Amino acid sequence: MAKIHQALLSVSNKEGLVEFAKGLHKLGVTLISTGGTARKLKEEGLPVIGISEVTNFPEMMDGRVKTLHPAVHGGILAVRDNEEHMNQIKAEGIKPIDLIVCNLYPFAETIAKEGVTLEEAIENIDIGGPTMIRSAAKNFNDVAVVVDPSDYTGILEELEANEVALSVYKKMELSYKAFHHTAQYDHLIQDYLAKQLKDAEGLPEVMLDRYEKIADLRYGENPHQKAAFYKEKDLTEPSITTAKQHHGKELSFNNINDTNGALELVKEFTDKPAVAVIKHANPCGMGVGDTLLEAYEKGYAGDPLSAYGSIVALNREVTEDVAKGIAGEGKFVEVVIAPGYTDEALEVLKARWKNVRILETGDLFINRENAGYDMKKVTGGMLVQDRDVVELDESELKVVTETKPTKEQMKDLLFAWKVVKHVKSNAIVMAKDEMVVGVGAGQMSRVDSMIIAGMKADGRQEGGVVASDAFFPFPDAIEEAAKKGIKAVIQPGGSIRDEKVIEACNKHGIAMVFTGRRHFKH
Numbered sequence: 001m002a003k004i005h006q007a008l009l010s011v012s013n014k015e016g017l018v019e020f021a022k023g024l025h026k027l028g029v030t031l032i033s034t035g036g037t038a039r040k041l042k043e044e045g046l047p048v049i050g051i052s053e054v055t056n057f058p059e060m061m062d063g064r065v066k067t068l069h070p071a072v073h074g075g076i077l078a079v080r081d082n083e084e085h086m087n088q089i090k091a092e093g094i095k096p097i098d099l100i101v102c103n104l105y106p107f108a109e110t111i112a113k114e115g116v117t118l119e120e121a122i123e124n125i126d127i128g129g130p131t132m133i134r135s136a137a138k139n140f141n142d143v144a145v146v147v148d149p150s151d152y153t154g155i156l157e158e159l160e161a162n163e164v165a166l167s168v169y170k171k172m173e174l175s176y177k178a179f180h181h182t183a184q185y186d187h188l189i190q191d192y193l194a195k196q197l198k199d200a201e202g203l204p205e206v207m208l209d210r211y212e213k214i215a216d217l218r219y220g221e222n223p224h225q226k227a228a229f230y231k232e233k234d235l236t237e238p239s240i241t242t243a244k245q246h247h248g249k250e251l252s253f254n255n256i257n258d259t260n261g262a263l264e265l266v267k268e269f270t271d272k273p274a275v276a277v278i279k280h281a282n283p284c285g286m287g288v289g290d291t292l293l294e295a296y297e298k299g300y301a302g303d304p305l306s307a308y309g310s311i312v313a314l315n316r317e318v319t320e321d322v323a324k325g326i327a328g329e330g331k332f333v334e335v336v337i338a339p340g341y342t343d344e345a346l347e348v349l350k351a352r353w354k355n356v357r358i359l360e361t362g363d364l365f366i367n368r369e370n371a372g373y374d375m376k377k378v379t380g381g382m383l384v385q386d387r388d389v390v391e392l393d394e395s396e397l398k399v400v401t402e403t404k405p406t407k408e409q410m411k412d413l414l415f416a417w418k419v420v421k422h423v424k425s426n427a428i429v430m431a432k433d434e435m436v437v438g439v440g441a442g443q444m445s446r447v448d449s450m451i452i453a454g455m456k457a458d459g460r461q462e463g464g465v466v467a468s469d470a471f472f473p474f475p476d477a478i479e480e481a482a483k484k485g486i487k488a489v490i491q492p493g494g495s496i497r498d499e500k501v502i503e504a505c506n507k508h509g510i511a512m513v514f515t516g517r518r519h520f521k522h
């Protein structure tokens, strides 16, 4: 392993710098540095060669040109066992630089400042730093590059243990990290400029760079599929990616997907306690109540059979009584997710199941102003759209039937409308007293979803309401609803046969409300 003789330190974030430089100096490494970094090291009494002594050029134009010089890049990029390279740098009086310690102008922090000007942002685009980092990262066989102050201690320890050398494997690891760092940095700049341009409202040119891996998963949807979990970098609201796990087995691919569905559903309810019971990302039960226990009981009662092995999401802190409800005899859940838990509640859940995943999100909200994107993978491509977070404007509701919904029915219609948005299309939700009593999900025809919802409700829908995520193409589903004793329906409207659908409602004395907006979820 080749020894490190010369290091170039040029950092904006000076955290840990002095200790690291002192360690390098103690190991006999020569230190080269740029303006502010050199000043800081000199203040500590460290011997530092200024960059101008290396380049024979002054640092110019407010620091726009400091390290951008063949004396620096030749010293970094020369391949040490390439005789010609080494002769060439020698002839120019260039000495190899074996270690680059660099982090960049604080672009992210600058653009986050209130009232930042374009000029200020542009001045904070680092050019020399990324160039140097990339040179060193390319030549990782011979050069080490450190971009993260949290790596300083570990590197010093390795240098101390290995006669001031690092393994090629370690240098390759640092190279990977360095390219990641510069790629992120460029991305941020690209994004910022896109926002300044007139088409800032459009979707970004490149999507996947916005995501970083937070976990490798044991496997994907099936055991033969490899999988990992990625987090959106500029995430602005609590989500499955930010939830803290208190207890239980590692989350699986399917757990994450289903828990996301459960959490997003209860996030819709802010005014009152709400509990969703989810299987395969669809709600099998959902309830709203004056207390969280009441909401849980309604959520569970929706479909106790399907609730076995479900995911339970709650929108309020879980208390002991609710935990006892979830942990009741004969029950089994995969995941519980909530804004928080009392100590007693946690005890109850932990004691009941060794493996149940208990997740805490903190206070729940939907950031509708900056909700991010929703994506669907297709073979060879990806579809991207805004997340469906638009709220129902109650003033736009239109009662289109002779019969008007009662106050109680309207409450249930609005409840069911929020739920149906989270059910796979074609989606039908039957509800009564702010409790889901039947769900028809993912059917190829809407009337089949209605029939299935009615089957699941098993009589409990009598006098209740129905929500449909998209319009009824025919009156057939209304005929089915009428047979089941449904008294009010909420749906977007907009079918060419709306008149027929309204006629069917009028015939059966069903009240129907149009929202004017559909919520497909495919």
Ligand SMILES: NC(=O)c1ncn([C@@H]2O[C@H](COP(=O)(O)O)[C@@H](O)[C@H]2O)c1NC=O
Pocket (backbone or CB within 6 Å): 010, 011, 012, 013, 033, 034, 035, 036, 037, 038, 063, 064, 065, 066, 067, 068, 102, 103, 104, 105, 125, 126, 127, 128, 129, 130
């Ligand atoms: N222009 C250059 O040649 C150049 N070389 C290094 N830098 C950056 O200057 C900063 C350190 O400056 P100082 O040591 O003066 O505090 C580092 O963030 C480094 O990435 C440069 N600045 C910007 O491009």
